[in-house]
Amino acid sequence: EWIKFAAACREGEDNSKRNPIAKIRSDCEEKHPITYSISGVGIDRAPYGIFVVNPRTGEINITSIVDREVTPVFVIRCFAKHSVTGIDLEPPLELRVRVLDINDNPPIFAQTVFTGSIEESSMDNTLVMKIIASDADEPNHLNSKIAFKIESQEPSGPPMFIMNKYTGELHLANYLDREQHSSYTLVVKASDRDGAADGISSLCSCNVKVIDVNDNFPTLAQSSFSASISENSLSSDLLRIQALDADEEFTDNWLAEFFFLSGNEDNWFEIVTDRATNQGILRVIKELNYEYLQTHSLIIGVRNVAAFHHSVARDFQMSGTPLTIEVKNVIEPPRFHPSSVVFSVSESTRVNYVVGTYTAIDEDTGAIASNVVYSIGRDPAAWFRINQNTGEITLNKVIDRESIYVINGQYRAEVLAITRGVTRYTATGTIVLSIQDINDNCPTINTELRKVCMHSPSVIITAKDRDGDPYGPPFTFSIHGEPQTTWIIRSINASSAELVSQNIDFYIYRIYISVRDNQGRRSSSTTLSGAAIGLMFLGGLIFVLIPILMSMSDCCGCGPGAAGGVGTGFEPVPECTEGAIHPWGIEGAQPEDRDVSHILAPTTAAGGDFCEPSDIYTNTYGGGGVVASGVEETTGVGYGTGTGYGTAGGISGTGEVKGSIGGTIKEYREGGVNMAFLDNYFSEKAFVYADEDEGRPANDCLLIYDHEGVGTPVGSVGCCSFIGEDTDETYLDTLGPKFKTLAEICLGKEIEPFPDVNLPWPCVNVTFPNPESDLNLPPPGTTIVVNGCAPMPPPVGTTTVVTENTYTSGSTIQPPRPMPDPLLHGNMTVTETYTSGSPSLCVDPLRASNVVVTERVVGPASASDLRGMLDIPDLADGSNVIVTERVIAPNSRLPTSLSIPDLVDGSNVVVTERVFRPASGMPGSLINIP
């Protein structure tokens, strides 16, 4: 139930004269006393008290002026209550009172000033902007209906704009030209009641900016321009050319862009725009030559930076403006032209060679300058001299393309031409000597010795060649000598390779590596590089160390030292085992050092004079001969079992071994080395070491030794590596004395003698040719005494480590020398002996009784070579390689002659002999030599 609008009042007026505006009555008042009441907005809620009711009669009066814009409708809620009980006798009734609108509000603009812009030359009716206004009177009522109108325009004149009366949109009504009026100001009126005369109006301002477009072509201030400049000079502001343009200043529509239509083909000039003045600045950027051209006639044009507006673009016509530059003549000094000249010569060109003639020019005449004196200016290597009158240039020195002053094959120097007379001018020219390279340098190997890890042994080899292409990389690296069975070279890149061992071992390898350049020029073995010096030196050391190492690793374990075959010591050859693979050498487990003097000393032994001190303990290696290798044991079953076997023969044969070891590793391979055995052998070692890695200090000493191949020079360098921490040498303390000595030698340390209360060590010297000047190894037949010191006869009770080696070349193997009677006194250890030449051993025989001799011989199984030295059967296949090893540990009653051992007392001699990879046809009876 509801009540429709029932009453109305007018805003802004005193409506009280119309009271009561309404009256309410209940039919209950006939039976009950009733009190009427009202509530709601305008009564008991703000605005309060506008309406009141008479409680008895129910008449409702309005008491105040109302504002429709504040409260457009009042809702009066009417009640009829029992006057005594106050109970509502009727449901409440709502009486709505509407406030009638009057036009009491003007239009209000959204902005005080409206601004907009439009490009000049725009089309008619283009929308410029929209004016917005509102009216607070009753919506959709005439009192709030606004009409817009342009009241005025500034600048005046024809109306440029038109206003939409109802929407307030301002449109373009005429052609705009910014260059005429860049902006307009309009006064716009908004009136309600649809613009009727009784409406209320408001005014606003509209500013319209006219945007510039490039509709004007630039022009030059003058119809022609001219300037002058001296020849051979430059100018950054020779002339200013004023441009004129009606478009908006400092915009791209206004800024001029100058260009040459003709006359500047050689780019002598350029014009840049001064953006502040719109002037073109003429610059001379290349020296002008009066003798070449006295006047430059240029035609210049101008346009704007911005493109022309489409409305005028088709009207543009390029017009040229003449610009004349006069060149002034000046007196010029001589000059080299061209400023540099290139001469090509071969690197082999000799001194006094006439390179060519380089003369200065008289610029004014264009002829060769006649009044000048030539001289050489900057000439860092002083290669040139010049004829002061003719400018003829001659080589003053032998040129070297590898000189530090030669860059990219070119050497540069300066030639000066100085005028005679009081006022002197100097012209400078550059001569470039382009040197054609020749292959006059061998590649050199730059490989530092590195510690070679047993599990990943490798050495990076790099090479370089002072010659350039095509005489440099790629280099070809080659291994020479025996270790090719163990070592391979893997190419890394054009100038380096990796030397890798697949089965590295505790043995000494001497590896000789050569490198060839791209043109086949090889690093000569007789012209070792600096890098090779170190190798050579270490190679020498290796020769020194081989016997030591071998003695440590191969000694039969029968001796007292055998018990210590763990940890850091050498592991001994298992006593009396036959055919077993000898564990690789671990220092400390071999039989303790024994004096061998008693088996070496007798000077009365057959064979002649052994007492030349210089020959004592000489290990002699023949050229290319395989002396020792990483393989030390044999698979021959039953070898080394016979006590006393070959004792004397082995020793006596020592000297002859050399003669029998002409074979090389190549021959090994060709003879059919049991590679399976080798692989298995070294693999087993590797596995064992792998298991022991954590418990083993990484300070094993590893000497790598290899032998050159056939035809390689004698005494070629070897390689020696030592595994250990670079910064921590304490590991040396964990080594046994022998191995420690090895390590110290490897490290270049001064070797500490074993405890010796009697005598110092024999001097251990290593003598090489001057490594700086010439490290060429001697030709075949030359002997290099690595240890040149004559050994001193050790006194009784001393221990001597013999580290003397002699490299002996020559294809002729010297006949074996009988060994002296080893009945010596004192302790003497001869670790390895190879003899090919002069008497090799001579020690004081009056020494202690213990002798340990370890010997290895590797060589072709030429029975004839061995015959007489070793009492072994003939070998059917002469190409077979035999490795024999003997350990002789006689007691004090060793026979007096090593060459003819007295086996009657064989119980005092332990001889272990092994043959490595015997020929297939080699009888096993080799071990049965009595």
Place this chain on the structure above:
Amino acid sequence: GFHVKVKEWDENGMARWKTFRRQKR
């Protein structure tokens, strides 16, 4: 019933009462 009368003015400025009743919508 609960009645309400509203005073209205005609074009001549004469007032007259108009009665409204509750109506069902």
